[in-house]
Amino acid sequence: MMSEPPTCLIPQNALTPFDCWSLPDEENKIFLHPELNIPVEGLTLMTGEGDLTALAFDIAWRCVNLNFGKVLYLRSDNFPEHSSFPAFLERRSPRFQGTIPIQFSTELQYWPPNLSGIPPLQNFMWLIMSSKKFIWKRWPYVTSKITSCLEANLDLCAKGGNKFAFLVLEGQVNFEPQSDFYATMNRLKNNGMTVLIVTPKPPRGISRNAIWDTVITMKKWRAHHCGNHRLVADIRTRTGKRNCQVRYQEYGNLWICVPDKRDLLREPVREMMAAGLNAKQIVAAINARYQGLNKPLTESALAAMKRFWGFRTYRPEKKSRTKRAVQRNVGVSDFR
Structure with a gap:
């Protein structure tokens, strides 16, 4: 024994x-989503498998319920007019609003929709944009030499009364040009905005950049016979790694995130x-x-x-390794 x-x-x-005892990242920080380590006024990247659209939408709606500020949900698609996002929103519509059609538009729309024409109390707006646009490049119609197209449009929305505190960019995200993307992300973070970028497969090297406060990689909890309703999140922060189980409850129409007890x-x-x-x-x-x-x-x-x-320690070898000498096969022909 x-x-x-x-x-x-x-x-x-x-x-x-x-x-x-609490995790090191939770000290002196306010979190939009503590289980997934999504900080307020920080940059988060979510990649991997599963229904990332549904999870990103739920995180955005969580921000509305917690009153962290206005939310802008940008869905990036290769062909915006044929996007599947309006159909997704119809499935998410409350039952009493199921008769309201949700259609593609080039203008910002409120969520949930309404027929009265009066802006709802919820601070949630969404837009489907083209993934072919270079939103990180400088906008030629502004005097500033460092303002990107995305920032210029956010400023226009702020002047119109919609100052967004939380930005979700989800779908087929175009990270080009990468130098402008990194510069824009740093400026948004310095301005106090929370940014969540959700895309299945970002270009190589994006997820390893030091700009991210949190990188979340979603994967199915097993390789075979596993749906999109049960995922495992590998969460990498500036201080280490952790795991989290993410499950979708059909009867409650919500995602449940359970941190791995081993993290404690x-x-x-x-x-x-x-x-x-x-x-x-x-x-x-x-x-x-x-x-x-x-x-x-x-x-x-x-x-x-x-x-x-990363706690494993290895003792240094006292004697350096040497290559094993290659023995030469001795045959009959060597004696001839």
Whole structure:
């Protein structure tokens, strides 16, 4: 049987590390979506598999319900007139508004729609745009040399009474030219805007750029026989990585995000490693003091989490490796 490590070997703050401990990213920050680590006044990129449109739309609607400001949802399509987004909105319409047709338009529209002509109380507007447009390039009709087409249109909306605090750009996003894209993103963040870009496959190198506060990669929870209603989110922040299960509830018409309970072990494991405990002692301490895991922690699971968190340390080799000498096959012909 595995014996519990002596109490004297465990740091005092590791005896009850799970009750009042929070993830490092949550310190001094306000989050639009704490489970997915989407910060207010930050830049977030979401990529991968699954129904990303539905998830992005729910995140935008969450922003409206939390009163974080006006939301602009830009859907980028190769052929805007034939976009599937209006059909998606009709499926999302409240039952009492199901008779209101949702059609493509080149102008901003309110959500949910209404027939009265009076702007609704909700601060949610949407527009379908062409993915062929270079919205990051400088707009030739403004005097500023650094204002992009996107920023110029946001300024026009602000002058008309629609100052947006949260921008969602979803679909077939065109990141070209990339230098202008990065410059625009930095200016929007410095101006206090929350930006969420959702696209299945961004160009290589976009997701690894340092401008992002959070990069979320969605994947199906298993390779075969898995629908779009159950996903696993790999969340990369400036301080590390974490996992989150994302599930869609049909009866409630909403997405539920459940953080991986193993993320709560990250800082306690770091502290125990700093205190000099080995893997067997860390596993015994966690299993004895934390009952929130679905099954007891094992040393192999701990090693996998250490690799995921970047906690694994390797001792340097005392003797450098040398290539093994290639033995020459000796045949009869060598003696002739």
